[in-house]
Each structure stands twice: as structure tokens, then as C-alpha cells.
Amino acid sequence: MSAVGHAPVNxxxxxxxxxxxxxxxxxxxxxxxxxxxxxxxxxxxIMGTIGIAMSVFFRMQIAWPAESFKxxxxxxxxxxxxxxxxxxxxxxxxTIHGTIMVFFVLTQGLSGTxxxxxxPLQIGARDMASGFMNMLSYWLFFISCIIMLGxxxxxxxxxxxxxxxxxxxxxxxxxxxxxGLGMTLWLTSMAIFIASSLLGSLNYIxxxxxxxxxxxxxxxxxxxxxxLFVTAIIGVVSFPVLLSAALMLIMDRxxxxxxxxxxxxxxxxxxxxxxxxxxxxxxxFWFLGHPEVYIVxxxxxxxxxxxxxxxxxxxIFGYRAMIASILGIAFLSTIVWGHHMFVSGMNPFLGxxxxxxxxxxxxxSAVKAFNWITTIxxxxxxxxxxxxxSIGFVSTFITGGLTGIVLGDSTLDINxxxxxxxxxxxxxxxxxxxxYGMFAGIYHWFPKMFGRMMNKNMxxxxxxxxxxxxxxxxxxxxFVGMAGLPRRYYDNxxxxxxxxxxxxxxxxxxxxxxxxxxxxxxxYNFIHSIFYGKKATANPWNSNSLEWTTPVEPIHGxxxxxxxxxxxxxxxxxxxxxxxxxxxxxxxxxxxxxxxLKDEEELNH
Amino acid sequence: xxxxxxxxxxxxxxxxxxxxNKIFQLSRSTESLESSEIASDKDNRMQGNLxxxxxxxxxxxxxxxxxxxxxxxxxxxxxEHGSDYDNLLLITMAVIMFVQVITQGLLHYFxxxxxxxxxxxxxxxxxxxxxxxxxxxxxxxxxxxxxIYGLFTWSDxxxxxxxxxxxxxxLYAKQFSWHARYAGKxxxxxxxxVRFIExxxxxxxxxxxxxxxxDVLTGELHLPVDRPVLFKFRSQDVLHSxxxxxxxxxxxxVPGMITQFSFTPTVTTEExxxxxxxxxxxxxxxxxxxxxxxxxxxxxxxPLTEYADFDYYLLCNKICGVAHYNMQMKIVVETxxxxxxxxxxxxxxxxxxxxxxxxxxxxE
Numbered sequence: 001m002s003a004v005g006h007a008p009v010n011x012x013x014x015x016x017x018x019x020x021x022x023x024x025x026x027x028x029x030x031x032x033x034x035x036x037x038x039x040x041x042x043x044x045x046i047m048g049t050i051g052i053a054m055s056v057f058f059r060m061q062i063a064w065p066a067e068s069f070k071x072x073x074x075x076x077x078x079x080x081x082x083x084x085x086x087x088x089x090x091x092x093x094x095t096i097h098g099t100i101m102v103f104f105v106l107t108q109g110l111s112g113t114x115x116x117x118x119x120p121l122q123i124g125a126r127d128m129a130s131g132f133m134n135m136l137s138y139w140l141f142f143i144s145c146i147i148m149l150g151x152x153x154x155x156x157x158x159x160x161x162x163x164x165x166x167x168x169x170x171x172x173x174x175x176x177x178x179x180g181l182g183m184t185l186w187l188t189s190m191a192i193f194i195a196s197s198l199l200g201s202l203n204y205i206x207x208x209x210x211x212x213x214x215x216x217x218x219x220x221x222x223x224x225x226x227x228l229f230v231t232a233i234i235g236v237v238s239f240p241v242l243l244s245a246a247l248m249l250i251m252d253r254x255x256x257x258x259x260x261x262x263x264x265x266x267x268x269x270x271x272x273x274x275x276x277x278x279x280x281x282x283x284x285f286w287f288l289g290h291p292e293v294y295i296v297x298x299x300x301x302x303x304x305x306x307x308x309x310x311x312x313x314x315x316i317f318g319y320r321a322m323i324a325s326i327l328g329i330a331f332l333s334t335i336v337w338g339h340h341m342f343v344s345g346m347n348p349f350l351g352x353x354x355x356x357x358x359x360x361x362x363x364x365s366a367v368k369a370f371n372w373i374t375t376i377x378x379x380x381x382x383x384x385x386x387x388x389x390s391i392g393f394v395s396t397f398i399t400g401g402l403t404g405i406v407l408g409d410s411t412l413d414i415n416x417x418x419x420x421x422x423x424x425x426x427x428x429x430x431x432x433x434x435x436y437g438m439f440a441g442i443y444h445w446f447p448k449m450f451g452r453m454m455n456k457n458m459x460x461x462x463x464x465x466x467x468x469x470x471x472x473x474x475x476x477x478x479f480v481g482m483a484g485l486p487r488r489y490y491d492n493x494x495x496x497x498x499x500x501x502x503x504x505x506x507x508x509x510x511x512x513x514x515x516x517x518x519x520x521x522x523x524y525n526f527i528h529s530i531f532y533g534k535k536a537t538a539n540p541w542n543s544n545s546l547e548w549t550t551p552v553e554p555i556h557g558x559x560x561x562x563x564x565x566x567x568x569x570x571x572x573x574x575x576x577x578x579x580x581x582x583x584x585x586x587x588x589x590x591x592x593x594x595x596x597l598k599d600e601e602e603l604n605h
Numbered sequence: 606x607x608x609x610x611x612x613x614x615x616x617x618x619x620x621x622x623x624x625x626n627k628i629f630q631l632s633r634s635t636e637s638l639e640s641s642e643i644a645s646d647k648d649n650r651m652q653g654n655l656x657x658x659x660x661x662x663x664x665x666x667x668x669x670x671x672x673x674x675x676x677x678x679x680x681x682x683x684x685e686h687g688s689d690y691d692n693l694l695l696i697t698m699a700v701i702m703f704v705q706v707i708t709q710g711l712l713h714y715f716x717x718x719x720x721x722x723x724x725x726x727x728x729x730x731x732x733x734x735x736x737x738x739x740x741x742x743x744x745x746x747x748x749x750x751x752x753i754y755g756l757f758t759w760s761d762x763x764x765x766x767x768x769x770x771x772x773x774x775x776l777y778a779k780q781f782s783w784h785a786r787y788a789g790k791x792x793x794x795x796x797x798x799v800r801f802i803e804x805x806x807x808x809x810x811x812x813x814x815x816x817x818x819x820d821v822l823t824g825e826l827h828l829p830v831d832r833p834v835l836f837k838f839r840s841q842d843v844l845h846s847x848x849x850x851x852x853x854x855x856x857x858x859v860p861g862m863i864t865q866f867s868f869t870p871t872v873t874t875e876e877x878x879x880x881x882x883x884x885x886x887x888x889x890x891x892x893x894x895x896x897x898x899x900x901x902x903x904x905x906x907x908p909l910t911e912y913a914d915f916d917y918y919l920l921c922n923k924i925c926g927v928a929h930y931n932m933q934m935k936i937v938v939e940t941x942x943x944x945x946x947x948x949x950x951x952x953x954x955x956x957x958x959x960x961x962x963x964x965x966x967x968x969e
Contacts, residue, residue, distance in 0.1 A: 265800075
């Protein structure tokens with residue numbers, strides 16, 4: 001369905017749209033973007049809870065190796081005889097934690113939720129370009145979640161070759177138990193996930209291009225939309241490559257082809273594979289895998305930009321530079337994948353090229369960070385929980401991003417590759433930062449989603465304990481990496497070299513447990529506020545963008561009557577006229593629907 | 606002990622939440638009764654102050670980390686290229702920490718300084734080309750410097766200088782052990798393929814290749830000091846990664862292809878044991894192990910083995926299966942004479958394989 005097919009829907013008023021569907025069409029198989037956004041959010045929160053619980057489990061094993069815990073016995077069953085975690089399940093937990101958090105929480109939970117919620121609302125559209133495709137996208141996502149969770153209950157264990165599933169480990173059940181049925185389900189789940197992601201992304205792109213309301217030029221779009229739009233483009237470019245890698249791996253596993261395997265002797269016999277290369281898989285995987293981290297972080301950047309400007313009561317600094325850096329990051333993100341493979345055995349010359357492109361990406365990232373800091377400079381900061389999480393986002397993005405300069409340098413990567421230094425780096429820069437973006441978005445747009453407010457005090461508690469805990473986990477972890485401790489080790493006491501790191505690991509685990517527990521405060525606040533939160537007003541944060549011009553009670557088609565017309569960009573906060581007074585007397589913001597006023601200076605938007 | 610610790614953590618956590626909630630409740634009760642869940646001036650003041658407090662605490666925490674965990678970092682490199690590596694790392698770290706300290710400071714200070722107050726007017730400041738140019742060009746220059754330094758070091762490391770006559774050693778990985786094959790007197794490795802694996806010939810060396818006859822297979826890696834070594838890596842099953850942390854060297858081991866890495870060890874095992882860093886580290890570990898052993902024995906279990914002396918080690922650094930965490934090999938760096946003496950004790954490959962292989966080999 002294109003814009004042409006949708007035009008009539010856009011034009012007529014929605015009086016005839018009050019045909020109330022049944023519960024099933026309204027809440028389950030809904031084609032309304034706002035309901036689909038909530039479906040994504042709920043699913044992602046459930047997956048996130050599972051993913052974080054897993055991380056607590058394996059952190060406990062790392063801190064107190066071979067110790068018996070009742071909780072392991074309860075949740076892991078046969079994988080934790082007498083409550084002691086087995087190495088098999090340790091690797092499986094690490095693998096599934098990574099998979100769930102990267103794909104199911106931070107990809108679809110973040111861009112799925114906020115693309116669906118915000119794109120139509122902030123560009124002034126009745127709905128997505130194709131409601132049906134949108135619904136299909138969610139339900140494919142749901143199926144892939146079910147399959148992924150189902151794989152946890154397989155006899156030989158779930159996939160356990162790391163979330164990057166490098167063959168031959170992931171291809172040979174003889175090499176590790178999880179590479180049997182567990183890996184088959186993992187691959188099936190991911191193939192469906194990719195289909196879901198593509199349907200969603202195509203829809204977002206078409207919607208942003210075609211369904212912007214009158215006056216909403218590309219340079220008047222809020223940065224959230226720019227970020228979500230570019231994210232969708234990266235997704236369309238890179239996800240199909242992972243699909244092809246997954247399909248070839250499925251063929252190697254099930255049909256005896258040799259795309260990735262060669263010269264293998266295992267369990268006393270030579271296998272027939274000949275001529276394939278695991279390095280090829282690494283290229284294909286990271287051709288998606290690296291853009292993937294930007295798929296994760298760009299929406300968070302967009303959300304943080306919007307919330308920082310709104311709550312600073314200031315325009316975002318360098319709007320055009322922000323767009324340019326989003327585009328720059330998006331372009332560069334597709335040509336840096338080789339920095340995951342400096343020591344993979346690929347030609348060292350390629351390593352030089354990828355070092356060059358990788359360090360280039362620091363430039364647009366630096367510009368963004370400086371622009372955010374300048375945005376809050378001389379502001380009138382309204383420190384709502386969403387604002388705190390946005391500031392926290394900038395903080396962790398800088399801390400985590402800076403160590404990328406070490407890892408992106410092929411020389412320095414040699415000795416920290418695959419150590420805890422890497423784990424600390426990417427958790428801060430794309431894990432924690434993206435989660436902060438997600439939390440910021442949830443606190444900020446909760447009133448739009450549910451017509452109620454979240455409790456701010458619980459929000460404050462959630463923020464402060466989370467930021468202390470997250471830094472407590474990941475800052476010391478850099479030092480564990482600098483000491484040369486490899487990641488994905490079930491036990492660091494098998495030999496004495498790392499005995500002196502045990503105390504740091506205990507510290508990290510304690511912070512991790514506290515941080516994980518405080519998320520329960522958030523969950524309670526979230527669920528409680530849906531039913532008992534304070535009723536929201538139409539525009540609680542005094543924001544300029546279009547979504548706050550819709551009625552508090554969400555309706556199908558978003559706006560009763562005509563679609564709003566846009567006259568200005570989204571960031572006219574605290575704009576003054578020549579006399580130094582707000583352009584709208586007594587109000588420090590000028591919503592996008594307000595025409596330019598007399599003696600108001602026009603910006604180039 | 607652990608259970609006790611967990612209970613304490615949970616209890617402390619519960620108290621924290623309870624107290625924080627109480628503080629917030631108290632601070633709110635004096636405020637107007639509207640409480641719309643939107644930050645009031647009071648909230649802004651409190652959160653702004655907390656931002657400053659957090660910024661300071663974060664500085665302290667960073668210093669604490671460097672202070673008390675900094676000594677766990679690896680010792681100075683024991684290889685020739687390693688000193689360049691350490692240098693580059695030091696420069697990069699200095700740049701990173703400089704930027705980190707400034708930006709985090711600004712961020713948290715601004716969040717404190719400009720906390721909202723009713724009636725305050727924010728500055729409408731949307732663009733400034735000069736500023737943006739400045740902070741685009743500064744990272745460009747700094748990164749250009751780092752990239753150029755990095756690339757020169759990288760090509761030095763990766764460029765194998767054959768004319769320096771490196772000693773050629775094959776490192777062979779399988780689940781879950783490392784094996785070494787020295788190229789022998791001719792310094793040329795014989796052909797090998799997993800399809801030749803049979804009986805004692807566990808590395809799949811081609812016995813019909815005359816270059817293979819003088820190859821020497823060992824389970825321990827001995828390296829002569831100050832002599833370039835060219836490692837050829839081979840795996841028989843899954844991906845592994847040969848990680849020599851003290852030599853700043855790492856290369857993945859890929860089934861179906863031969864990868865390589867070359868470095869020159871410069872510090873013998875004997876020498877590094879004598880360094881202050883290593884004596885302190887070993888003493889610290891011994892202390893920890895003693896405490897742990899006492900605890901174990903109190904529970905009626907076996908004590909830990911003694912950790913007498915430091916040895917270099919090779920680790921597997923690519924997830925390779927359930928015992929990935931325990932796949933390692935001892936490395937001994939010694940003088941040329943010691944190395945020659947050790948080598949003289951080793952058997953050549955042709956002496957180790959069964960006579961059948963020898964026959965076919967001699968026929969050819």
C-alpha cells in the first residue's frame with residue numbers, strides 16, 4: 001500500500017471510523033500503530049526481564065564459581081546439579097542473554113516500539129502506510145520470541161556458541177550440545193525475526209517519506225523521526241545479509257554443504273566438509289552485526305535528542321549537524337564491520353582499511369556528544385525522570401564510546417580483543433546507553449501511550465540506582481579486561497593467573513544484582529501506572545511536536561477532524577522576539593502547529 | 606558466606622529503596638499538593654544537586670578504580686613490538702581519559718548549574734557554525750594522529766620479515782588443548798591435513814613429506830629469547846584463538862586455513878619472575894590462595910595447589926566449547942643455549958610414528 005492508496009483515509013474526517021471492533025481485532029490482531037507499539041513494548045519488557053535475569057545468573061557464577069545456589073536449582077533444573085551451574089548452561093546463558101538483549105529488546109523493543117508509536121504521531125499521519133504489514137511484522141516478532149524461548153527447553157540445551165554463532169562450533173552438534181536442535185531453533189527464530197524486522201522497516205521508511213502532513217518538510221522533522229527513519233534504512237540494507245548467512249549455516253548443518261566448514265576432525269572422525277571458510281561467515285555476520293549496533297543506538301540518540309531539547313526548554317543545538325551526523329554514522333556503520341575481525345586471519349591490509357573507517361566514525365559521534373552538552377548549557381532544565389535518563393545516556397555513550405578508540409585501532413585490538421575490555425565497552429556504549437534511551441522514551445511518552453503519568457519518585461529511584469549500578473558493573477570491568485581475562489570463561493579459577501581478579505568480579509556481580517533488582521521498581525511503576533497512574537494532561541511536558549496535539553484518550557486515526565498543519569520546526573523552545581519576550585506571551589514553547597507570528601525571526605526550517 | 610553476602614545485599618537494597626522513597630515523600634509533602642508527576646522546582650533542585658554529587662562521585666570512583674585496580678593490568682610487554690603497543694595504548698588512554706574527564710564534568714556540572722526554576726528563561730541557541738567547526742576539526746586532528754601511529758605500528762607487527770630467519774613453529778589447536786610443532790633442523794614445516802590423523806600422528810602430519818621428518822611435536826612451548834618466531838596456526842575442529850597476553854599477540858586459529866603471527870620475545874621467564882611487578886603479583890596470588898585453601902580445608906575439602914612461580918601462558922580466546930575456560934599452554938622463554946639443550950631432548954616426528962608410516966615414507 002502506498003501513499004496513493006492511503007490518500008482517501010487521510011482526507012476524510014474520521015467520523016465513520018467508530019466501528020468498534022471486537023476485543024480480538026482491537027487489542028490482539030490490531031492494525032492500529034499505537035496498539036502495535038504497546039505490543040512491541042510489552043513483549044520486549046518480558047524478553048528484557050528474562051535476558052537480565054540470565055545475566056544475573058552467569059554473573060553469580062563468575063563471582064562465586066562452582067558455588068551452589070538454590071536459585072540455580074529452581075530455574076536451571078538439570079543444568080545445575082545440586083545448584084552448581086554447569087559449563088554447558090553457562091555458555092547457553094551467555095549466548096541467549098546476548099541474543100535476547102541485542103535483537104529482541106534493543107532492536108525490536110526500541111525501534112519497534114518507538115517507530116510505531118512516534119512515526120505517525122510526530123509526522124501527522126493517521127497510521128502507518130500499511131497497517132496490515134505492521135501487524136504482520138509484530139506477529140512474526142512474537143513467533144520468533146516464542147521459538148527463541150522454546151529453545152531453552154530443548155533436551156541438549158539451547159544455542160551456546162555465543163550470540164555471534166561462529167561456525168564450526170555452531171554447526172557441529174559434536175562440538176557442543178547446544179549446536180543441535182537448540183541451534184536449529186535459534187536460526188529459525190532469527191530468520192523469522194529478520195522477516196519481521198524487514199516488514200517493519202520498509203513500512204517505517206514508506207511512512208516517513210509519503211505520509212508527512214502538510215508543512216512537515218524533512219527539515220522540520222523531530223530528530224526522533226530522523227533517527228528512526230535512518231535506522232530503518234540501515235536495517236533494510238544489512239538484515240538480509242544475516243538472513244543469507246543464517247540460510248547458508250542451516251544448509252551446512254542440515255544438508256551437508258560446505259559454505260563455512262573445511263578440514264574438520266572431531267570425535268575421532270574426519271568430516272566430509274571441504275573448501276568452506278568460517279571467516280566468510282564472520283564477514284557476513286558482521287556486515288549485519290556492526291550496523292546492528294547502530295540500529296540499536298540511533299533510536300536512543302533520537303529519543304535523547306528530543307527529550308533533552310524539550311526538558312532543557314531549548315532548541316537542540318545544531319539540528320542540521322545532528323542530521324548530518326546521523327547520516328554520517330549510518331553510512332560509515334556499513335563499512336566498518338571488519339574491526340570485529342582484526343585477528344580473524346583476514347589480510348592485515350584489510351585491517352588497516354577498517355581501522356581507518358572505524359576511527360572516522362568517532363567524528364560524527366563526537367559532534368553529537370558536544371551538541372548534546374551544548375543543548376543543556378544555559379537551559380532551564382526540567383529534571384524529569386526521562387530527562388535524567390537522557391543525560392545518563394549522554395554520559396554512558398561518552399564513557400563507552402571513548403574506549404572504542406582503543407578497540408577500533410587494529411594494533412591495540414590485538415591484546416584486548418575478546419577480553420572483558422570489549423564486554424565493558426559495548427555494554428556501556430550500546431547496551432546501557434540504548435536501555436537508557438528506552439527508559440527515557442518510556443517515561444516521556446507513557447502519557448501518550450496510556451493517558452496516565454508514571455510516578456516520578458519511583459522514576460528517580462530507578463534512575464539513580466541504575467546509573468550507579470551500571471557504572472559499578474562496567475567501569476571496573478575495563479580493568480579486568482586490561483588484565484587479560486578472556487570473556488566467556490565459565491570459571492577463572494582453573495589456573496592461578498586470575499585469582500587476583502576475583503575481588504573485582506565479586507564487586508561487579510554485587511552491582512549487577514542491585515541494578516537488576518531496581519528494575520523491579522521500574523516494572524512495578526510501569527504496570528501500576530497503567531491502571532492507577534495520575535491522569536495525564538494533553539501536553540504534560542509542554543512539548544512542541546505533533547503527538548501532543550492529539551486527544552489524551554487515543555483514537556483510531558489519531559486526530560479528530562483534519563490532520564494538523566505544520567508551520568515550524570519542532571524545537572522552538574524559549575524563542576524570543578526582538579523585545580526579548582517569548583514569541584507566544586507567557587509560554588516558553590511554540591508548537592509546530594502555530595503559524596509564524598508577527599515580528600518573529602524565521603529560521604531556515 | 607555467599608548466602609550471607611546475598612542476604613546483606615538484598616537487605617541493604619531494600620533499605621535503600623525504602624529510605625529513598627521516604628526522602629522523596631518527605632520532600633514532596635511540603636511542596637504544593639498538585640503533584641502532577643511533572644518535575645517541580647523542588648525536584649529540579651534536588652535532582653540537579655544529585656547530578657553534581659554524582660559527577661563528583663563518578664570522578665572519585667574512576668580514581669579509585671585506577672588506584673586499586675590499575676596494578677592488575679598486564680606487566681610491560683615481553684616482546685619487541687610490545688613496547689610500541691604499550692606506548693600507543695598509553696597515549697590513547699591519556700587522550701581518552703582527558704576527554705572523559707572534561708566532557709563528564711561539563712555534562713554533570715551543566716545539569717546542576719542550569720537546573721530549572723520557574724521564571725528562568727533558557728537561551729535560544731540553535732546554531733553556531735564556528736563552534737561546530739571547532740569540535741569537528743579537533744577530533745579529526747587527534748584521530749588522524751592516532752590512526753597514523755596505529756597503522757604504522759600495525760604494519761610493523763603484521764609484516765613478517767623472512768630475511769631475519771624466524772624460527773617457524775606450528776601451533777595446533779583442538780578441543781581443548783594446544784600442541785606445538787617445531788619445523789626442525791630444516792626450519793620448514795612438513796605438510797599436514799586432518800585427513801592424515803591416525804594413531805600417534807595426532808596432528809595429521811604428512812609422513813610422506815620429507816620436510817616433516819625432522820619436525821618436533823611438543824606439548825609445551827619453548828622459545829629462545831630475542832629470536833623472531835613465526836607462528837603458523839592450525840585447528841582441527843572449531844575456531845580457537847591463540848592469545849599471548851604478555852607478548853601483545855593474538856591470532857585466531859581457523860579450521861581449513863593457516864593463519865600466522867610473528868613476534869620476538871625479549872624477556873625470559875627467569876627475568877620476568879625477577880621483576881618487582883611479578884614478585885608482588887605472585888605474592889598476592891599466593892596470599893589469596895592460602896586464604897582460600899584454609900577455607901576449603903575448614904570445610905573438609907582439598908586445598909588448592911601451590912602457585913610457586915610465574916610462567917608465561919597461551920590462552921584460548923575464542924569460545925570453543927564447554928572446556929574453553931581451561932584451554933591453555935605453558936610458554937617458556939629461555940636463552941638460546943637452554944633452548945638448544947631442551948630441543949636436543951625432543952624426538953623428531955619420524956621417530957614417533959608407527960613403522961607402517963615409515964615404510965611408506967621411505968618407499969617414496
